[in-house]
Amino acid sequence: MSGYFKDIITGLKSLAVGLQITNKEFLTKPITLLYPHESVKMYPRYRGHIELVKDPETGMNSCICCGMCEKGCPSGSISVKSEKRPGVKGKVLTAYILNFTTCSLCGQCVENCKPGAIRFSNEYNLASTRREDYIFNLLEKLHPEGIPEPEVDPELLKKELEKAEAAKKAAAAKKEAAAKQEAAKKEPAKEGGESKAEEKS
Amino acid sequence: MSSLAQSHLRETFELNIGPQHPATHGVLRIKVVMDGEYIDRAEPILGYIHRMHEKMGENRTWNQFWPNMGRLDYLSAMAYNHCYAGLMERAAGIEVPERAEYIRVITAELNRIQSHLLGFGAYIMDLGGFTPLMYAMDEREQILDLLESVTGSRLTYCYFRFGGVYNDIDDDFITGTRAFLKRFRPQIPMYHKLVTGNAILMDRLIGVGPVSAEMCRKYGATGPVLRGSGVNYDIRRNEPYSVYPELDFDIPVYKECDSMARYMVRMDEMVQSCRIIENALNKLPEGPVMAEKVPKALKPPNGDYHYAVEAARGTFSMRTVSDGTNTSYRMRLRSPTYSNVSLFEEASRGMLLSDALAFLGSLDPVIPEMDR
Known part of the structure; x- marks a missing residue:
């Protein structure tokens, strides 16, 4: 019986x-935020999805389309589309597709990027109910008003045209030479045929 | 045992706890054969969240395996990062700058406190008390903010690299950590006052779920489960790695072998982690945070390598066999929760169902790490 009362006393x-602690806490200021009305400040190092960096001098991206980010990605989330344009040095980035549904934000792409063309963004308001919303074209995100055409270097264009011309000429010459050779080959064959015919008769 | 169990007219029924049940902390299913309110046999069934992490390690390059290390134990991912970094540095013979090692220890210990805080809050919620979780979350948020400011992510960290860490810590982080320690230290006596001294909690934990040191050895249980059974075993002391030998801390050990002992080990470990962090911050040397000349495509020489760390839930160790190429020939991950939960079947025999759930909570399982 004494244990019963002792339990009640210790319990109370x-x-x-x-x-006492709960009441003390009741009087302190709330530590939560009312989210849609106020939001938390993001840290500069926060890892959102990756984004292309705009070069302040040219206003373009500095991607050289080497594909190292694509190769280093553990989940194959990145695909870099590029093409050669006349009069522009190197390759031109035409689309940078990031499939964010499979990205794990490990940072291998950012580390692999030699020219520093990509970095983590601070974007976190990405809720959506459609899967297609997470397949980003980062190039379009970098230039929402339309992707600008890369500047054409007239000297380089001239050089390239000359080179192409030269290559064309060379190819034509090669073709001619090949045709001549073919004809030369055919002639002895013809002769052989004739001789065969003679033998038969 | 109930009187029914001893009679010849023994009637039992099967009960499935999980795979979706808040008390199992994830997708763990426990098939229980019940004899009234008492457990006859409880069988944990695993594999609901198996993701083949070991196999992934074998068909990805060494660098590409990094993000997996944050997704085993999502609560103490930093320790897992540490293990993989240590393993590959041992394999490839990379010297790590001292500052990087200190940063690793500081972040890993902050992560340990965070993990134990959530373990504490969730455990009390298992037992029916909701408020302590909110207090624990308050402090935990501070740690997550600190770690986010330096690593960029809140839980699934991918911060360490072979030969160092991703980026250096700044003064804001150091002052923030010091401020956090100052704020957090008085909270622990408050938790003890609010929770540990509570009459209901003491009734539910003391003497419940006995796990002897023998049983721990049999099943390979480590971490707070083993230290709550009176065995002083901690990888940080027994097989020192990183800069732990230079730091000053104690290993809390309780001899009671019950759920209360395991709970107390976790609470005391948080205090010790605070000590480690403070110590490491005082000793933090200047210098680089990344070793020089770490090859991009790592190709460790042929061999068999092993590395173990003390994660929040026990010993986590990795073993890899390298055949000199840029992928692993065999990757083995030894996770602590797997061993800790495997003793549940033997220890829970004849236990009341409600006690068994209190016991399972004291093992603090994290299911994604158990299934890997």
Whole structure:
């Protein structure tokens, strides 16, 4: 019977101690934020999805389309589309597709990028109910008003045209030579045929 | 045992706890044969969240395996990062700058406190008390903010690299960590006052779920489960790695072998982690955070390598066999929760169902890490 009362006393005591702390906490300021009205400041190092960096001098991306980000990605989330344009040095980025549904934000692409053309963004409001919304074209995100055409270097264009012309000429010459050779080959064959015919008769 | 169990007219029924049940902390299913309110046999069934992490390690390059390390134990991912970094540095013979090692220890210990805080809050919620979780979350948010400011992510960290860390910590992080320690230290006595001294909690934990040191050895249980059974075993002391030998801390050990002992080990470990962090911040040397000349495509020489760390839930160790190429020939991950939960079947025999759930919570399982 004494144990029964002792239990009640210790129980009430621990209840009082607990409530004391709860009451103290009740009077402090709330530590939560009312999310849609206020939001948390993001840290500059926060890893959102990757984004292309705009070069302040040219206003373009500095991607050289080497494909190292694509190769280094553990989940194959990145695909870089590029093409050669006349009069532009190197390859031109035409689309940078990031499939964010499979990205794990490990940072291998950012580390692999030699020219520093990609970095983590601070974007986190990405909720959506459609899967297609997470397949980003980062080039379009970088230039929302339309992808600008790369500047054509007239000297380089001239050089390239000359080179192409030369290559064309060379190819034509090669073709001619090949045709001549073919004809030369055919002639002895013809002769052989004739001789055969003679033998038969 | 109930009187029914001893009679010849023994009637039992099967009960499935999980795979979706809040008390199992994830997708763990426990098939229980019940004899009234008492457990006859409880069989944990795993594999609901198996993702083949070991196999992934064998068909990805060494660098590409990094993001997987944040997704085993999502609560103490930093320790897992540490293990993989240590393993490959041992394999490839990379010297790590001292500052990087200190940063690793500081972030890993912050992560350990965070993990134990959630373990504490979730455990009390298992037992029916909701408020302590909110207090624990308050402090935990501070740690997550600190770690986010330096690593960029809140839980699934991918911060360590072979030969160092991704980026250096700044003064804001150091002052923030010091401020956090100052704020957090008085909270622990408050938790003890609010929770540990509570009459209901003491009734539910003391003497419940006995796990002897023998049983721990049999099943390979480590971490707070083993230290709650009176065995002083901690990888940080027994097989020191990183800069732990230079730091000053104690290993809390309780001899009671019950759920209360395991709970107390976790609470005391948080205090010790605070000590480690403070110590490491005081000793933090200047210098680079990345070793020089770490090859991009790592190709460790042929061999069999092993590395173990003390994660929040026990010993996590990795073993890899390298055949000199840029992928692993065999990757083996030894996760602590797998061993800790495997003793549940033996220990829970004849236990009340409600006690068994209190016991399972004291093992603090993290299911994605168990299934790997």
